[in-house]
Ligand SMILES: *[C@@H]1O[C@H](CO)[C@@H](O)[C@H](O)[C@H]1NC(C)=O
Ligand SMILES: *[C@@H]1O[C@H](CO)[C@@H](O)[C@H](O)[C@H]1NC(C)=O
């Protein structure tokens with residue numbers, strides 16, 4: 001009865017659908033936007049529009065090809081060199097056994113690992129100068145040094161700083177965001193995490209491109225057993241669309257079976273997929289539901305975005321990941337006042353550290369002096385775009401755990 005009265009039967013509805021599509025097609029054929037443009041625009045302007053459109057799609061096509069080539073190369077690079085940073089290789093090496101012994105013997109608090117090759121030496125010296133007056137920081141750092149020069153130069157200037165020497169030829173050269181070596185170093189980090197967790201070692205992972213205004217270790221996050229992993233997050237504050245998205249530069253992991261499983265999955269995905277490690281961690285934190293991912297409040301850990309806010313509530317630490325290219329990063333930071341060595345790049349300049357602290361506390365870091373670089377411009381643009389995507393009702397919250405997984409692909413100009 002009801003079907004005969006109002007609702008169309010299945011047959012009817014499929015007829016309607018096919019009719020609808022061909023109708024739309026006929027409409028589109030006869031009402032292409034270009035036809036209207038041709039009618040209303042003078043001929044020369046119309047031609048200009050047409051050629052601009054061709055050029056636009058040509059460039060998009062080139063970018064897609066370039067992106068495809070980059071992605072393929074990165075995955076091949078990781079597949080070729082992944083074994084040198086593999087879990088088996090780490091676990092079976094005498095160096096790792098030494099590391100475990102050192103941790104057992106000399107550490108009463110969780111260690112903090114930082115990775116570097118010789119191209120990050122300057123940044124590392126900067127960081128060491130920044131943190132040298134904060135009690136108990138240097139004692140907890142372990143630098144994973146990836147080449148001989150790094151080991152020797154660091155050891156020469158900072159003999160008491162601990163190192164885990166892990167020579168990795170595939171990581172000798174300078175490299176940039178989203179390239180094969182970039183993925184490989186994150187694979188190393190994930191595998192090192194798995195190796196440590198298997199031995200019940202809780203740890204911090206940290207990055208040298210972070211300015212410490214105050215001592216993060218004083219906050220004793222390690223003693224809070226409520227969470228499993230404590231991540232830094234991106235976005236401006238807790239109301240930001242991107243809040244609770246893992247930044248992944250500075251984070252703390254409690255050793256347990258849940259976090260072991262978490263990092264095993266990160267490592268396995270990193271070795272097969274062209275996806276940012278932070279994307280994997282965001283996805284797992286937001287969809288697994290097995291472990292408690294917590295986030296360091298923005299008032300304590302922030303990113304370079306803080307400098308572009310009103311500079312209120314200076315955070316304890318600020319991660320200055322504002323460049324895609326490691327080489328020019330330190331020079332960029334120097335313009336903001338975060339350069340803490342003398343001109344030799346080695347001797348510390350404590351006055352510069354104090355000045356940077358005061359500027360942060362007074363909210364007077366000058367951001368206008370540093371020209372907006374192409375790298376930072378692109379990041380700003382993508383964050384802006386992502387914020388709008390996440391604001392879409394229903395769709396935004398639904399996409400939130402998945403969007404970062406395709407981050408590399410979506411950032412088509414990078
Ligand atoms: C996760 O950890 C935080 C502390 O960092 C705590 O406030 C929260 O209640 C925990 N959530 C669950 C589900 O245990
Ligand atoms: C963790 O896993 C190991 C091996 O599967 C098991 O022996 C151990 O009891 C587990 N620990 C906890 C706390 O679940």
Ligand SMILES: *[C@@H]1O[C@H](CO)[C@@H](O)[C@H](O)[C@H]1NC(C)=O
Nearest residue numbers: 118119122327343344345346
């Ligand atoms: C590191 O700093 C030294 C001294 O300022 C400089 O000569 C060298 O070029 C820098 N290296 C890199 C990779 O930026």
Ligand SMILES: *[C@@H]1O[C@H](CO)[C@@H](O)[C@H](O)[C@H]1NC(C)=O
Nearest residue numbers: 355356358359360361362364
């Ligand atoms: C920061 O403010 C204090 C107190 O107002 C002032 O003494 C100091 O010179 C300021 N420092 C900088 C770098 O602006």
